[in-house]
Amino acid sequence: MKFGDYLRQKRAERGWTQPQAASRAKIEQSYLSKLENNKSIPSGDIYARLVEAYRIDAEEMAGVLFPAELDRLREIDALRDLLLQRSQADIETPRRILIAGLAALMIGGGFLGFSQLEPARMLTQYTYQSTGVIAANAPSDTEIPPGAPGEDEQTLFLTQMRGPVFTEQVAGGKRVWNLVGSDVVAQAPPYRWALIPGIALIIGGLGCFFVAWRWR
Template identity: 30%
Template sequence: MTLGERLKQRRNELELSQPALAEKMGIEQSFLSKLENDRSLPSNETFRRWHEALNLSLTEVLAPLGQSYIRNKLTQIADIDTLLNNQQTKYLQQRARLITLSSLAIAFAIPLFYLGYTASIFPEKQYEYMSYGHIYENESVDIYRNWNQSHPGGAFFSSNSEEFLAKQQEITDRLDEKFILTFENRGSQYTEELENDDNTIYRTWYRQGINQGSIVHRPVNGLLQGFGLFLVVFGILGFWRERKLYPRA
C-alpha cells in the first residue's frame, strides 16, 4: 500500500468527497487527486494537514505501509524522517541495553559460581578449639599443660613435695574448659587477651582433632553456585532474545 492509497482509503471510510477534504486541507482538489494517486509527494506541512484532516496520527498513517517503501519513498517528508530517526535511536538503545544486561549477567555469574564452588568467602572447613582456663599476666601460655615446669627458675616441681601438690590443686581448681567452633584456621594454638577490670587475663586455645578440621557444607555456597548458574542462563537467553528481536540487517 502507498501513502496515497492509505489516505484515500481513510477518506472513503469517513465518507468524505475529494472536494470536501481538499477544502478542509486548504488545497485544490486537483492537487489532492495527484496526492491520492501518488503522482506528487506532499510537503511536510501539507502532509500534516492531510492526515490531521482525516483524524489519523502519524503512526496510524504509516502502520499499513511497508518499511522499505517508507524508507525509500517518504523520508523526504520531515515528520516521517524524524519519526524514523527516533525509532532507530530507540531501537539501538533497547538493543544495547539488552546486550549490556546479558553481558553483565554472565560477567557476574562466573565469579559467583567460582566463589561458591571453592568456598572462598564462606569456608567449609570447620575447626574446634579448646581452652583449659584463664591465664594471668606473667604466667606461661601453656600453664595448664606444663604447670609442673612453671616453678621459678624453670625447674620442675618435685612430684612428692607439698609445693607440687599445692600447685596441682591450684591448677585443678582453676580449670574452666571451653570449646569453640570456627571456620577460621587460627593455627595449632593461639592466645587471646580477655577484658577484665582488675588485671589482664588470657586464654590459650588449642586446635582439636588430628584431621586438622572437618568439612561442614554451608547452604550459602550452594546458593552462590545456583545463582551463578541462573545468571549464566539469563545471559544466554538475553543474547538469544537480542538476536530474535533485533536481527542483523
C-alpha cells in the same frame, strides 16, 4: 502499507468521500486521488494539511508503513525528524539489551564461582537407636517389652560420636541411645544455593543476546 493506502484507509474510517476529504485538507481532489493511488508524494505543506484534516498520528503511521515507503517520505521535514529518532532508538535498544545481557552473564558467572568457594566435605554419620523411655533410676540396659507404656522407637543421626551408648533425660524418665552403625556421607557445599541464581542469570544473559540479535 503504502502512504496512499494509509490515506484511503483513514478517509474510509471517517466516512468521507474523496471530494469531502480534499475539501477538508484544502487540496485538489485530483491531487488527493494521485496520493491515494501512490502516484505522488506530498510536500511538507500538503503533508501538514493532511495531518490536520485526518488527525494523523505520525508515530502510528510510521509503525504501519513499509520501510521503503518511509524512505520515500524522508523529504518531509516533520517526518525526517521522527524517522531519525526511530532509527536512533532502533540502534540504542539492542545496545542496551546487549549491555544487560553482558551484565547478567558476569553476575551469573560470579554466583557460579561463589557456589564453588567451599567444596563438599565427607563426614562420618553415626546412627543411634532408642527403643523408648525408661525410668530415670532404671539401668541403662533395661529392655522395654513390646506394647509397654514407654515403648517409642526412634532413630538419631549424629556427626559426632557419643560412644557406644549414651543416655538423655526426657519427660517421664530417660532415653538410652545405642550405636547401631555409621556411614560416610557428603555434606552439601554451604554456598550451593548460589547455583540457582547463577544459572538463571546466565540463561537470561544468553536470552538478551538472542533478543538483540533478532532485533537487528
